[in-house]
Amino acid sequence: xxxxxxxxxxxxxxxxxxxxxxxxxxxxxxxxxxxxxxxxxxxxxxxxxxxxxxxxxxxxxxxxxxxxxxxxxxxxxxxxxxxxxxxxxxxxxxxxxxxxxxxxxxxxxxxxxxxxxxxxxxxxxxxxxxxxxxxxxxxxxxxxxxxxxxxxxxxxxxxxxxxxxxxxxxxxxxxxxxxxxxxxxxxxxxxxxxxxxxxxxxxxxxxxxxxxxxxxxxxxxxxxxxxxxxxxxxxxxxxxxxxxxxxxxxxxxxxxxxxxxxxxxxxxxxxxxxxxxxxxxxxxxxxxxxxxxxxxxxxxxxxxxxxxxxxxxxxxxxxxxxxxxxxxxxxxxxxxxxxxxxxxxxxxxxxxxxxxxxxxxxxxxxxxxxxxxxxxxxxxxxxxxxxxxxxxxxxxxxxxxxxxxxxxxxxxxxxxxxxxxxxxxxxxxx
Amino acid sequence: xxxxxxxxxxxxxxxxxxxxxxxxxxxxxxxxxxxxxxxxxxxxxxxxxxxxxxxxxxxxxxxxxxxxxxxxxxxxxxxxxxxxxxxxxxxxxxxxxxxxxxxxxxxxxxxxxxxxxxxxxxxxxxxxxxxxxxxxxxxxxxxxx
Numbered sequence: 024x025x026x027x028x029x030x031x032x033x034x035x036x037x038x039x040x041x042x043x044x045x046x047x048x049x050x051x052x053x054x055x056x057x058x059x060x061x062x063x064x065x066x067x068x069x070x071x072x073x074x075x076x077x078x079x080x081x082x083x084x085x086x087x088x089x090x091x092x093x094x095x096x097x098x099x100x101x102x103x104x105x106x107x108x109x110x111x112x113x114x115x116x117x118x119x120x121x122x123x124x125x126x127x128x129x130x131x132x133x134x135x136x137x138x139x140x141x142x143x144x145x146x147x148x149x150x151x152x153x154x155x156x157x158x159x160x161x162x163x164x165x166x167x168x169x170x171x172x173x174x175x176x177x178x179x180x181x182x183x184x185x186x187x188x189x190x191x192x193x194x195x196x197x198x199x200x201x202x203x204x205x206x207x208x209x210x211x212x213x214x215x216x217x218x219x220x221x222x223x224x225x226x227x228x229x230x231x232x233x234x235x236x237x238x239x240x241x242x243x244x245x246x247x248x249x250x251x252x253x254x255x256x257x258x259x260x261x262x263x264x265x266x267x268x269x270x271x272x273x274x275x276x277x278x279x280x281x282x283x284x285x286x287x288x289x290x291x292x293x294x295x296x297x298x299x300x301x302x303x304x305x306x307x308x309x310x311x312x313x314x315x316x317x318x319x320x321x322x323x324x325x326x327x328x329x330x331x332x333x334x335x336x337x338x339x340x341x342x343x344x345x346x347x348x349x350x351x352x353x354x355x356x357x358x359x360x361x362x363x364x365x366x367x368x369x370x371x372x373x374x375x376x377x378x379x380x381x382x383x384x385x386x387x388x389x390x391x392x393x394x395x396x397x398x399x400x401x402x403x404x405x406x407x408x409x410x411x412x413x414x415x416x417x418x419x420x421x422x423x424x425x426x427x428x429x430x431x432x433x434x435x436x437x438x439x440x441x442x443x444x445x446x447x448x449x450x451x452x453x
Numbered sequence: 454x455x456x457x458x459x460x461x462x463x464x465x466x467x468x469x470x471x472x473x474x475x476x477x478x479x480x481x482x483x484x485x486x487x488x489x490x491x492x493x494x495x496x497x498x499x500x501x502x503x504x505x506x507x508x509x510x511x512x513x514x515x516x517x518x519x520x521x522x523x524x525x526x527x528x529x530x531x532x533x534x535x536x537x538x539x540x541x542x543x544x545x546x547x548x549x550x551x552x553x554x555x556x557x558x559x560x561x562x563x564x565x566x567x568x569x570x571x572x573x574x575x576x577x578x579x580x581x582x583x584x585x586x587x588x589x590x591x592x593x594x595x596x597x598x
Binding site for chain 1: 455464466469471480484485487488489490491507508509510511513515516
């Protein structure tokens with residue numbers, strides 16, 4: 024008779040034996056079969072969000088369980104919460120070369136962008152009512168600007184070149200005596216293009232105009248120093264750098280007139296009321312710490328994988344182009360346009376193979392218009408509709424990329440075989 | 454986001470292809486909106502649709518509605534085919550997300566365009582068939598924000 028305590032280990036050995044042999048019997052030696060067999064997800068949408076690091080989650084847990092006090096309370100019980108917030112604020116300030124009282128926590132990048140633009144517009148309206156931004160900003164900036172346009176402000180949306188780079192001479196020409204704010208993103212979320220932020224900061228500074236940058240895709244991935252770059256306000260979101268969702272910050276340079284954005288509490292120097300998201304802020308701090316320490320190594324690894332992916336797709340899938348600049352782009356971003364096919368179909372088919380990507384076309388989000396970014400870089404509508412954004416992380420492997428490339432080739436060929444545009448094209452070239 | 458039937462018709466579309474010397478072909482939609490559908494009909498002397506093929510550039514719903522619409526008109530007379538409306542196609546697919554309803558309109562329009570081509574070539578009139586619009590698009594009214 025086997026003793027009870029041995030039953031589970033023996034059973035587990037049995038299961039292990041079966042799994043081992045199934046593996047052998049079916050000879051899962053190709054990447055494709057193994058991945059299908061394991062029902063593994065290949066996550067290539069790190070510009071949408073990232074996996075919260077286990078170390079980050081670990082740091083957060085005590086602020087749900089033991090240290091649940093309200094940081095605004097006077098008793099000793101809340102002290103660890105106050106400390107956690109102060110610690111993250113210091114970590115972030117240090118990473119940017121800023122002062123701690125210049126960092127304001129928000130609920131994320133969108134709120135930070137809204138705050139920066141609306142509050143500046145309001146505070147500086149007596150000086151002027153003109154704002155300059157670009158055509159390829161995130162909607163958090165574009166829709167906020169449109170909101171202000173309906174309320175008496177004038178906005179210039181700068182054109183970009185074929186790679187998505189803001190044209191500096193156009194920026195200079197757009198400046199007027201009543202320009203109060205320039206808001207240009209640090210790096211584009213769709214095509215990964217890194218903007219000439221230092222030059223823009225210089226131009227803004229020389230004209231005494233405030234400069235805000237949406238650094239949601241760049242902070243934690245590219246070194247940023249606010250003084251060196253002449254940045255007056257900067258938005259960031261925690262979940263784009265392996266932190267938790269629902270927390271972000273806005274850097275506001277000392278001396279700026281800043282209006283409160285959320286009223287009703289003394290938090291964040293009375294500028295942003297509401298009990299702080301303590302676990303989120305604690306996790307954010309840890310995520311920033313790791314991101315800053317590992318930045319160089321990560322970028323190197325991601326760049327290698329990205330270049331491998333780009334090389335293979337461009338050379339192996341005909342009638343395909345890379346959107347954005349070949350080298351001046353985020354280390355993890357690849358964005359392709361496949362002629363004659365539509366992005367959503369491609370995404371669904373990739374999804375059924377366990378691959379998470381995203382389309383430059385906003386089709387899936389309920390709008391039928393193709394990406395404003397792809398149109399701004401000059402792509403015709405039908406090509407803009409056939410785009411695919413893949414954003415890597417350091418956790419991706421070459422094996423995964425190989426599998427993804429094979430699937431892309433297969434799916435693109437299949438969709439083209441049923442595309443009337445491809446049919447017409449082939450008849451013309453015949 | 455899509456029903457099982459939509460996914461099935463998207464992933465295993467029926468009647469994809471071309472028909473050489475088709476009795477009628479129709480292409481509707483435009484690349485700007487992201488959908489183009491082309492339908493080929495092979496119609497016999499008794500005005501029965503013997504065969505039908507399609508090609509579509511578009512999203513999952515566009516492919517699925519094309520596939521379903523071709524299945525629904527196959528074997529029918531041209532007059533019966535007129536009863537295959539966008540609503541009927543949508544119902545057969547167990548529904549579409551609201552933003553994709555225009556895809557079913559496009560499918561109906563593509564069938565009509567192919568029938569129109571057939572009618573013109575043969576100098577006949579099909580009851581209830583109007584000259585098709587080549588362009589179907591719906592524009593959402595932007596809500597105030």
